[in-house]
Amino acid sequence: MKTIDQTQQEIVEEFSMFSDWMDKYEYIIDMGKNLEQLPDDFKKDEFLIPGCQSRVWLVPEFRDDKVFFKTDSDAIITKGIACLIVRIFNGRTKEEISKSKLFFIEKIGLVQNLSPTRANGLASMVDKIYRYVK
Amino acid sequence: MKTIDQTQQEIVEEFSMFSDWMDKYEYIIDMGKNLEQLPDDFKKDEFLIPGCQSRVWLVPEFRDDKVFFKTDSDAIITKGIACLIVRIFNGRTKEEISKSKLFFIEKIGLVQNLSPTRANGLASMVDKIYRYVK
Amino acid sequence: MIDNLNKIRNDFPILKTKVYDKPLVFLDSAASSQKPDCVINAVADFYKRHNANIHRGVYFLSQKATALYEETRVKVQQFINAKYSHEIIFTRGTTEGINLVASSFGDLLSDGDEVIISEMEHHANIVPWQLLQKRKKIVIKVIPITSDFQLDIAAYKKLINQRTKLVSVTHISNTLGTINPIQLIIDIAHANNIPVLIDAAQSIHHKAIDVQKLDVDFLVFSGHKMYAETGIGILYGKEDLLNKMPPYQGGGDMIKDVTFEQTTFAELPQKFEAGTTNYSGAISLKVAIEYIEKIGLDKIACYEGKLQDYAIAKLRKMPDIQLYTTSKFNKTSVISFNIKGIHHEDIGTMLDKMGIAVRTGGHCTYPLMKKLGVTGTVRASFVLYNTFAEIDFFVKSLQRVVNMLKN
Amino acid sequence: MIDNLNKIRNDFPILKTKVYDKPLVFLDSAASSQKPDCVINAVADFYKRHNANIHRGVYFLSQKATALYEETRVKVQQFINAKYSHEIIFTRGTTEGINLVASSFGDLLSDGDEVIISEMEHHANIVPWQLLQKRKKIVIKVIPITSDFQLDIAAYKKLINQRTKLVSVTHISNTLGTINPIQLIIDIAHANNIPVLIDAAQSIHHKAIDVQKLDVDFLVFSGHKMYAETGIGILYGKEDLLNKMPPYQGGGDMIKDVTFEQTTFAELPQKFEAGTTNYSGAISLKVAIEYIEKIGLDKIACYEGKLQDYAIAKLRKMPDIQLYTTSKFNKTSVISFNIKGIHHEDIGTMLDKMGIAVRTGGHCTYPLMKKLGVTGTVRASFVLYNTFAEIDFFVKSLQRVVNMLKN
Numbered sequence A, B: 001m002k003t004i005d006q007t008q009q010e011i012v013e014e015f016s017m018f019s020d021w022m023d024k025y026e027y028i029i030d031m032g033k034n035l036e037q038l039p040d041d042f043k044k045d046e047f048l049i050p051g052c053q054s055r056v057w058l059v060p061e062f063r064d065d066k067v068f069f070k071t072d073s074d075a076i077i078t079k080g081i082a083c084l085i086v087r088i089f090n091g092r093t094k095e096e097i098s099k100s101k102l103f104f105i106e107k108i109g110l111v112q113n114l115s116p117t118r119a120n121g122l123a124s125m126v127d128k129i130y131r132y133v134k
Numbered sequence C, D: 001m002i003d004n005l006n007k008i009r010n011d012f013p014i015l016k017t018k019v020y021d022k023p024l025v026f027l028d029s030a031a032s033s034q035k036p037d038c039v040i041n042a043v044a045d046f047y048k049r050h051n052a053n054i055h056r057g058v059y060f061l062s063q064k065a066t067a068l069y070e071e072t073r074v075k076v077q078q079f080i081n082a083k084y085s086h087e088i089i090f091t092r093g094t095t096e097g098i099n100l101v102a103s104s105f106g107d108l109l110s111d112g113d114e115v116i117i118s119e120m121e122h123h124a125n126i127v128p129w130q131l132l133q134k135r136k137k138i139v140i141k142v143i144p145i146t147s148d149f150q151l152d153i154a155a156y157k158k159l160i161n162q163r164t165k166l167v168s169v170t171h172i173s174n175t176l177g178t179i180n181p182i183q184l185i186i187d188i189a190h191a192n193n194i195p196v197l198i199d200a201a202q203s204i205h206h207k208a209i210d211v212q213k214l215d216v217d218f219l220v221f222s223g224h225k226m227y228a229e230t231g232i233g234i235l236y237g238k239e240d241l242l243n244k245m246p247p248y249q250g251g252g253d254m255i256k257d258v259t260f261e262q263t264t265f266a267e268l269p270q271k272f273e274a275g276t277t278n279y280s281g282a283i284s285l286k287v288a289i290e291y292i293e294k295i296g297l298d299k300i301a302c303y304e305g306k307l308q309d310y311a312i313a314k315l316r317k318m319p320d321i322q323l324y325t326t327s328k329f330n331k332t333s334v335i336s337f338n339i340k341g342i343h344h345e346d347i348g349t350m351l352d353k354m355g356i357a358v359r360t361g362g363h364c365t366y367p368l369m370k371k372l373g374v375t376g377t378v379r380a381s382f383v384l385y386n387t388f389a390e391i392d393f394f395v396k397s398l399q400r401v402v403n404m405l406k407n
C-alpha cells in the first residue's frame, strides 16, 4: 500500500494531466458521481461537516487499528473533493494520519481556486479527520 | 427713517467697500465690540437662540406698536452679525417685518462664507424675529 | 428603453475586467451592484479636496464636508419625496435601519403587542424582531405566500387585530423578485391605524417610490445595491414617529447637552446619527442617485423588465428546471431556480469558472427556502448594465454545466 | 524622527489644496485625519476590479472581496496583537463599538451593577451607558481628574466595589491630550475581577497597543482617525467575553439558522456583523495600517511629540493664554487652550480665514468643559504630516487674530 504522501503525489500527477480548469472540475465531478451513496441513516448531524454551503457527511469507522471513512454530499463537486480526502486517509493508522501533512490541495491548486467558503469546508473536513484520530 | 430694504441696501454698500474677507470681518468685529452689553438678567434661556455654537440672546420689546431688540453674544463675531440683524429690524412695525425679505446676507456673501453652523444660527435668529411678530 | 447601453457599460469599470481570463458576466447585482466611475471618482475627489469631520468644525473643510453630507440628505428627500429632510436618517444599510426601528420603535411596544412580517422576508426583517423578543414579549405574525409566490393578502387581513402595532414587509423579494402590492398593504394597515415599514432594499433603484403618496411610515434601503458605496443606507421615518422614538445609539452629535446627571438629545435627524457617520459613503449616494436620475427610473425599469422576460422565456425551455416565479407582471429582474437533481452550489461553482457570477444558497431567506422545500436556489439578477447577449451566454453556459453535472 | 517629511506630505493630496486662496494648514486631525493616496486609490481600485458582496457568493469576485475583507481582520489582529482574528469585530467606528458593548455586555448586567467611566470621556463613552440606564438600573461612577488634567487614580480605586462590572475609560483624551496609565487602570480592575474597555480612538495611530500584553478586555477605535476611510471601526473583545454576549443587531451573515420558531447565531466574528458591512471601508483600513507600519509607530510618536513640545513652548509665551495641559510627558499632540476674554469660536472663525483648520467648542466632552469651567476651547492637533513651519504660522496667525478680537 502506498503511503499518505505517495497517494498525495499520485493525485497531484493525475491533476497535472489537465491543462484547464474545466477538465480538472470534470474529473472531480466524475469522482463525485462514481462514489456510492451513503445510506440515509448515516446522514445525521453528528457526521455533518460545519462551514460548507452544501452538506457533507463524513463517517469514520475503526477496523483492525485502521480508520476507514465513508462520505457523501448533496453537491457533486464537494463530494468529489471529499473523495480525494478519503482516498488519502482511508485504511491508515491513527499514527500515520496524525503525523501526515496535506500538500496535494495546494499543489493541484484547489485552494487557490476554491472559494474561501469552500476552502473553509475543506479545512473543516480535514480538521475533523485529525480530531477523530486524536 | 429708512425702510427695511433701504437699510439692507445700505449694509450691502458698506460691505462692498472692503475688498478682502479680513476687512469685512474686522468691520463685523468692530460692530460687535461697540455694542453695549446686555445686563445679566436678560441672559435667560428664553432669549437664547438655539443652534449656535456660541450663545446669542435676542430680547424683543414692543413700544408704540414698534419692535425694538436688544442682543448680545459671548462671541464677538456672532454679536456683530446680530447687530446687523437688529439694525435692520429695530423700530419696525409687525407688518413691516412680516412683509420683509432678507437679501443682505447673500449679497454681502455672509452665508456663502459663513459656516452652515453659523448660517443655521443666523437662520434661527431671523426665524425667531419673524415668530415674535406673528 | 435605455438609449446607449454601451455608454452605460463603459461607466462601470469592473465590467471590463476578466475572471479566469474570461469576460466577467455579473448577474448578482441583487446582492450588491457595481459602481459607475462617477461614484468611485466622487469619493476619491472628496478625500482629495474636501475631507474633514462634519458638523463639528467652524472651518472651511468641515463646513464644506457638512454641506455635501446635508445635500445628500436633501437629495434623498427629493428622490423619495419625503416631506422634510430631517425625516432622512443615514444608517449603514437596510439591516441597520430595521434594527434601529426594531430597537427604538420597539421600545414603545408592550408585552403582547404584535408585529406582522411575511414569509418572504430577508433575515434582516426577521431577526431584529426576534432579538426584540428577548427584551419584550412581542408576538411575530407571518403573512404566508401563495403557490404563485405572492403575499396572501386575505391571510394578511386576518392577522391584523387590536394588538398589531406594526406591519413590516419587503417591497420586492430578493429571492423571488415578487413585487408586493405595498400600497394595498399600507392602506389595509392604516385602516386599522397600524404603521407600516417597507424594506425597499430591492426596489429603490428599480421603481420610483413616493413616500408621501404611499403614506408609508418607515422606509429602509441600502446604498450599495443602488450604485453607491457600501456602508451607507437610509431610514426614512415620518417625523412624528421618529420624534416619539428614543435614540438608538449614544455619542457625539446626537445630543443637545450632556451631564452625568441628565443628558438631552438633539433634534431630528442628528438624534439618530451618533458618532462620526460614513459621510463619504453618503456623498457617494448623492452621486449614485443623480446617476439613476440621469438615465431615468422609468427607462431603467422598462429595460430591466425586458431582460427579465427574455431570460425567463429562455430558462423556461430548459429541461428539469424549476423556476420560482410565475406571474411576470408582478416581478422584477431577480430570477431564482433549481435544476432537478443538481445542487445549486455546483451550478454556481461551474458557472463561475466560465466568468458568470450568480448567487447560490438561501439568499438570507431561510424560512422561504423551507417553504419552497429546498436548501437553496440559483439566483440570477439583472440591472441596467446587463445585456441580452449576457443572458444568451448565461443560458448556454448553464446548459453546458447541467450536462457536466447531471448523472 | 520621520525621514522624509516632504514625501509624506506628498502622500496626502488634500495638503496641497488651498482654502480662500490660502494654503491649507490642517490642525484638526484629532477629529479626523486626512487620507494618503494609497488609501484613496485602494478603495477606487477595489471598486474597479474586485467589488462584490462578501461572504455569500461562490464566485470569484465575491471570494476575492471576502478574502480582502478577512485579510484586513487579520491585519488588525496583528496590529494590536490579538490572540484570534475572530476577536476583531468590524463596526462603523468607536461610537458604535461602545454602543455594541453597552447594549450587549449590558444585557448581562443586573439592576444595581456599576460601570466606571471618567470625567474626561468623550460623549461616545458616556451616553451609551446612560441609554443603557433606560433599560437597566445600572449606576455610572465617574473618575474625577486632578488639577494637572490627569485621572485621579486614588479616587478610581475608591470607586471600585463588589457591584462594579466594567471600567470603561479613554486611553488618550481627545480634548486634553492626556495619556492615561491604562496598564495601571487595567491591573487595578483585574485585581478585582473587573473587565476593562479602552477607548483607543485617539491613541491607536500614536502608540503601539498590544492587547494581550495589556490584557485589556475590550478595545475600540475608528478607522477615520488613523488614515482610513470613514464608516469603519474596530471592536476588539476577548473571545470568552464576546461569546457570552448576545448579538447586537440581527440580519444576514450573523445567523447559523433562521426559522420563525427558533433562530441560532453564527460563531464569532460574524455573530456581531449583521448585514452588509462596510467592506470597502475595511479594505481601506488594511492599507492605512500598512501605511502606518511602513513609517513606523515609534517614529511617528517621536515626531508628533516634537511637534507638540514645540507648539506648547510657543503657545506658553502668549499673553492671556490658558493652556489645558501641564505635564508634557503624559501627553500626545492634542492641545486645548483659551485666550482670556476671547471666545473660542471667534478664534476658530478667524484662523479659518487664514487657511488654518482648528477645532473649537466642547469637543464632545461637555462634562469635562463644565469641570474646566468653560463653554469650549480651541483645539489644535498635530499628526505625522504636520510641520514646524505650520506651527510657526499657526502661532503667528493666532497672535494676529487675538489682536483683532481683543477689546
Ligand SMILES: Cc1ncc(COP(=O)(O)O)c(C=O)c1O
Pocket (backbone or CB within 6 Å): C030, C031, C092, C093, C094, C095, C096, C122, C124, C125, C170, C172, C173, C174, C199, C201, C202, C222, C224, C364, D252, D275, D276, D277
Ligand atoms: C430585501 C432585502 N432586505 C434587506 C437586505 C439587507 O441589506 P443590507 O445587507 O444592505 O443591510 C437585503 C440585501 O441583502 C435585501 O435584499
Ligand SMILES: Cc1ncc(COP(=O)(O)O)c(C=O)c1O
Pocket (backbone or CB within 6 Å): C252, C275, C276, C277, D030, D031, D092, D093, D094, D095, D096, D122, D124, D125, D170, D172, D173, D174, D199, D201, D202, D222, D224, D364
Ligand atoms: C476619545 C474619543 N472617543 C470616541 C470618539 C468617537 O469616535 P467616532 O466618532 O469615530 O465614533 C472620538 C472621536 O470623535 C474620540 O476622540
